Amino acid sequence: MRSLFALLVCSLFLSGPKAFGQSGDEEVEQVAKFFDHVLTEGQCYPWLHYLCKEVGHRVAGSAAGAAAVEYSQQILDSIGCDKVWTQEVEVRHWSRGSIEKCKVVQSNTLGDLELSVVALGYSAPTPNLGLKAEVIEVKSLDELRKLPSSQVKGKFVFFNGPMDPKKINTFHAYGAAGSQRTSGPRVAAQKGAVGALVRSLTLKNDDVPHSGVTIFKQEKPIPAAALGIQSADKLSALLAQEPKAKVLLELNCQDLGKRKTYNVIGEIKGSVYPDEIIVVGGHLDSWDLGEGAHDDGAGCVHAMQVLHSFKALGIRPKHTIRCVLFANEESGLAGGRKYAAEAERKGEKHIAAIESDGGGHAPRGFAMDALPHVLKPAYAKAQNWRSLVAPYGFYELTTGGSGADISPLKKLGVVLFGFRPDSQRYFDYHHSRTDVFENVHRRELELGAAGIAAWVYLIDKYGLQ
Amino acid sequence: MRSLFALLVCSLFLSGPKAFGQSGDEEVEQVAKFFDHVLTEGQCYPWLHYLCKEVGHRVAGSAAGAAAVEYSQQILDSIGCDKVWTQEVEVRHWSRGSIEKCKVVQSNTLGDLELSVVALGYSAPTPNLGLKAEVIEVKSLDELRKLPSSQVKGKFVFFNGPMDPKKINTFHAYGAAGSQRTSGPRVAAQKGAVGALVRSLTLKNDDVPHSGVTIFKQEKPIPAAALGIQSADKLSALLAQEPKAKVLLELNCQDLGKRKTYNVIGEIKGSVYPDEIIVVGGHLDSWDLGEGAHDDGAGCVHAMQVLHSFKALGIRPKHTIRCVLFANEESGLAGGRKYAAEAERKGEKHIAAIESDGGGHAPRGFAMDALPHVLKPAYAKAQNWRSLVAPYGFYELTTGGSGADISPLKKLGVVLFGFRPDSQRYFDYHHSRTDVFENVHRRELELGAAGIAAWVYLIDKYGLQ
Missing domain, CATH: 3.50.30.30 (Glucose Oxidase; domain 1)
Known part of the structure; x- marks a missing residue:
């Protein structure tokens, strides 16, 4: 493709940001800020490089799993989270x-x-x-x-x-x-x-x-x-x-019995509703082939990038935004269950949880799930935001699925979102030796992180009820 | 990503085929047939393999360019086109x-x-x-x-x-x-x-x-x-x-002066309006680095796949459907100009032309262009079909661009469409030694071909006025 003239005059019908309520222009600009930031100063790609090449694959309970817990805490600290901590989780450690x-x-x-x-x-x-x-x-x-x-x-x-x-x-x-x-x-x-x-x-x-x-x-x-x-x-x-x-x-292979591992959590405290929480997460464990790059290194660095962008852009959220890197999605979901159990035990109020566990490919949109009486008004609200993120490839807003790790929060009345990237290449690599850093595309990864950050921003600003 | 239960219950709001006029269900099924065919029996991927690995890169006027002309005629013959021919084009042959x-x-x-x-x-x-x-x-x-x-x-x-x-x-x-x-x-x-x-x-x-x-x-x-x-x-x-x-x-490098090359054309004659033509095309020439896989081998095999699917599915179009593989998009557009000049000279009526020259990545939609009085009703008509192709990733229908080779047809009142795939990876490879077959993904290529075929089907069935 050579000629430039056709490109220069190209106007995107669907992509042209539409008016959004009365504060349309402001929101269009705010969403653009997240994309500008991640596409020029995002850290998710170098973080993923470290997680894949220095830590490597990280079965829950393994030595590399412990290294991943340590590394991700350090990143969350370096971002400037108000608090970083872990939750102990017991897993059955199987070795290949x-x-x-x-x-x-x-x-x-x-x-x-x-x-x-x-x-x-x-x-x-x-x-x-x-x-x-x-x-x-x-x-x-x-x-x-x-x-x-x-x-x-x-x-x-x-x-x-x-x-x-x-x-x-x-x-x-x-x-x-x-x-x-x-x-x-x-x-x-x-x-x-x-x-x-x-x-x-x-x-x-x-x-x-x-x-x-x-x-x-x-x-x-x-x-x-x-x-x-x-x-x-x-x-x-x-x-x-x-x-x-x-x-x-x-x-x-061997079943090595019970081991300890950890959910890793970092949060930015909300300025207005510090006790109301929006979770954004992925799972830190992977299978023990390849490097867990798409599954789910991508989701972990997406989640950390959201907090990094809020901090770097100087946006203080009204609600507490919490990055949760779940301990073992692949082999039992103990991390997701533990997180939900702790939230219930402490009486924490979660208004939303977003998980990225579909790979680091170019975004297509979000799926939503919640208890029926919660889902209906939340879906109506979220529909209003679609035109703000569609120009960035977030075309879809579907219902009926979210993410495995956040699914135990559903019964607590939380609105759940699953990030949905393009699916064509995911199972080329999934759970195999080819799920490596080289098969993740920098811009595609960054577009996902930026869109999730923008979505968190909209939830934080407008709520879901 | 492990858990299956969330996937099984997932229902796609945007992706759920919507009613389309009175013949909605029939059209939903017909569009699905094109995708089913290409995803299971499509030939575009093996054709591209041959074009990249046996022919190789193919600057207009080069020996490989001549081989590409020969090979593509053979494919069009093998598909069962009613007629296959070439148009001579003069190009300036530059050698690296x-x-x-x-x-x-x-x-x-x-x-x-x-x-x-x-x-x-x-x-x-x-x-x-x-x-x-x-x-x-x-x-x-x-x-x-x-x-x-x-x-x-x-x-x-x-x-x-x-x-x-x-x-x-x-x-x-x-x-x-x-x-x-x-x-x-x-x-x-x-x-x-x-x-x-x-x-x-x-x-x-x-x-x-x-x-x-x-x-x-x-x-x-x-x-x-x-x-x-x-x-x-x-x-x-x-x-x-x-x-x-x-x-x-x-x-x-050297400017080797004038050489001859050819547009390659194959058509399936229309059953009702044999003198009204729908063009689907790409350009056969490439740069002389890599293999011209995305630019524009993908577009060529997309176009040939459209005719193959019509023949294989036994769908006789009402209008004549013509595959045009243009001679030299990269270095002068002589092929596109020649085709339009011949169409004008012969008084041929073209109702639409679709070009694929944005690579073989996963589809995002179409762009449209035409003279203003032609574009308005055509855009209104095409809008009706969006819900039929959106479930396959064709979300966008924009105006203001199409494809370089078909652009000379605009002044003849033809409605032009440019296939628009995801753009994130295209310029990683474009005009470089990395534009090779290995960087084209089979399913992504096939989804593009199937969607273009479905779009041609809709244009053929409903027209654009």
């Missing part, structure tokens, strides 16, 4: 170990076929020499539920239902396919399976395996692993030829 | 050559300092041993215009005005800074400068230089090159210390 191997053994047509694999979180280890068994393939959890145990017993269950590429928002495709990973191994164990293999939850056609939690309840955990999707396709093709082919899986 | 070097020589503080550089299109070469001169730095074309020639004569003019990171749409920042590259060297030559160095037009903080055309008119061309922005920053810092420092530039 050093051995993750999977192959089809002695196939008639292919010999030994190596498959790309990672253990799922809370998987059991295999015996030292590995676990060898036949495989039964299903395309969904429902399909497994309908199978008699006799067809499952002693085998690996291979969950091979792909994410649906026709769903435009990839989180919806993830939601539809995800029970294979979260609940599949548990149901397989109930039916006597010796292990589970799950097709990675991604739409990218490569062979990078994607981990994530799997949940066992009363069942004794079995070895459960994710296959790269090209490996999953190869295994499926082979099973069509040789239904009796055996897979050998080796994992030496 | 093999030598591009730039350094500060004999700086007191730094010794010889290498600078990252590429020639601008239509730059003159330097003498064989290079061109050595002092440097005068300006921050804009206006600043140069105000300088007396005595301060410029015999020197390099160094245009160092950055793109403005505060502009949310990066094309606006490009538009504001771009005259330094397109017109700066010409004005410098008028004032007696021996050469020009231009800060690359990018917002990415690296040292990759970005080329592009520079335009000389009556002036004798002078050597003109783009510096990587880290090199530009270094040179600026050095000049602040040592204003008399000299730069040595070596370029052996």
Whole structure:
């Protein structure tokens, strides 16, 4: 694209800031200040660099998790928060170990076929020499539920239902396919399976395996692993030829039992309503592959950037604005539960909570959730602000979802918002070794932070009732 | 992000397809068919792979340019177009050559300092041993215009005005800074400068230089090159210390004179109005760095995908739909001018033209342009369709711009549309060695193609008057 003339005369219909009540111009300017600040002096990108490259991935309860707790407190201190503190949280620390191997053994047509694999979180280890068994393939959890145990017993269950590429928002495709990973191994164990293999939850056609939690309840955990999707396709093709082919899986992951970790909290005290709180947060823990850059380093630095921008712009909020970096979203949500329990115990009044846990991509908008009688007036109010943030790519305001860590606040009557970035690339990286700093785009990250800051500003100024 | 429950209940307010006139449900389904098709059976991504990796970059008039003409005709044939043909276009073929070097020589503080550089299109070469001169730095074309020639004569003019990171749409920042590259060297030559160095037009903080055309008119061309922005920053810092420092530039680019190339055209004949035409296009030429993946391989495969989807879905359009791959957008727009001149000469009636030349990123919407009396009713009509494409990320419908190649059709009363993808990453790659296939995301590319196809469908069905 060469010619400039067409660009210079371009006027954005939807993007042209519209009048907003009587104080329209003032709000247009104020929102612009947040974007100007973050796009020129924002610190979220260098903070994320440190979190990814110096701290690295940070499973709740791990040594790196402790380093992340320390580092984020230092940032919140350096911003000039009025108060920075932690909340102790107990987590079950699971460690991946050093051995993750999977192959089809002695196939008639292919010999030994190596498959790309990672253990799922809370998987059991295999015996030292590995676990060898036949495989039964299903395309969904429902399909497994309908199978008699006799067809499952002693085998690996291979969950091979792909994410649906026709769903435009990839989180919806993830939601539809995800029970294979979260609940599949548990149901397989109930039916006597010796292990589970799950097709990675991604739409990218490569062979990078994607981990994530799997949940066992009363069942004794079995070895459960994710296959790269090209490996999953190869295994499926082979099973069509040789239904009796055996897979050998080796994992030496470990459940290390209970550990302590911490929610990290910093706040700017409100000038008018110091006892009414607006939370902005992300989760500090990550999976132990890659660097937790999009999931959820991006959300953590978004939240810290909000406080930094208020301080740097000299805006003293009326309500207390609190940055909460939750302790363990990935493996149990103990951090979110603890925060809500403490808020309830202390009788704290939270008027809103915003979570960023959809990655650091270019913004698309917000989702909202609350108890029905709270949601209705809040949604009506928030609708008024859409034209202020739409010029920055915040087009959507939907209802029905927010963020996992803040969800326990719903029952306390808090209005919840989830930041919603563009979803196309998120599951390319999610829970895999490619979720690294290099895959986060500086301006996209900054636009998210600035929009969340502007949204907090509007909530603080106008309330939600 | 782990928890699935929040996703499953998520309902999109803005994204929920709204009733569209009386035939709302039918149109919702029809639009969905285009997305379903492209996201599961689209060919645009493998076509782009071939164009980038087998053909490579393709300056108008080059051997690779000829290969691109041949390849795209074959694709259009294979799609099942009713007719495929070419239009001969004459272009001035400029070749980059093999030598591009730039350094500060004999700086007191730094010794010889290498600078990252590429020639601008239509730059003159330097003498064989290079061109050595002092440097005068300006921050804009206006600043140069105000300088007396005595301060410029015999020197390099160094245009160092950055793109403005505060502009949310990066094309606006490009538009504001771009005259330094397109017109700066010409004005410098008028004032007696021996050469020009231009800060690359990018917002990415690296040292990759970005080329592009520079335009000389009556002036004798002078050597003109783009510096990587880290090199530009270094040179600026050095000049602040040592204003008399000299730069040595070596370029052996060449103007090879007139060559022939071709617009490539394929069409599906209309069933009701075969003599009324809807154009969908991109430009086949690229700069000679990288692979022309986003600029504008993406636009070409978008346009071909539109015809492919109509054929594959068995939708016979009422109007003739014509894919036009323009010959040389980058260096003169002769392809666009030729196409419009032929349309006028033959008295062809075009009702609309859509160009994709903003890259292969996730869609944001369309811009519209036309003569005022044509634009008004067309905009009113097109507004009705927004709710049909908004669920797919096509949020914006703006006025005032379209695409360079289709712009000569405006005076014929044609309604013009420019596809507008997300702009944040485009100038990271634009006209540089990093504009390669690997930087195009499959789903983002496909979403653009599907939305353009749906838009063509709506124009075909309802017209624009």
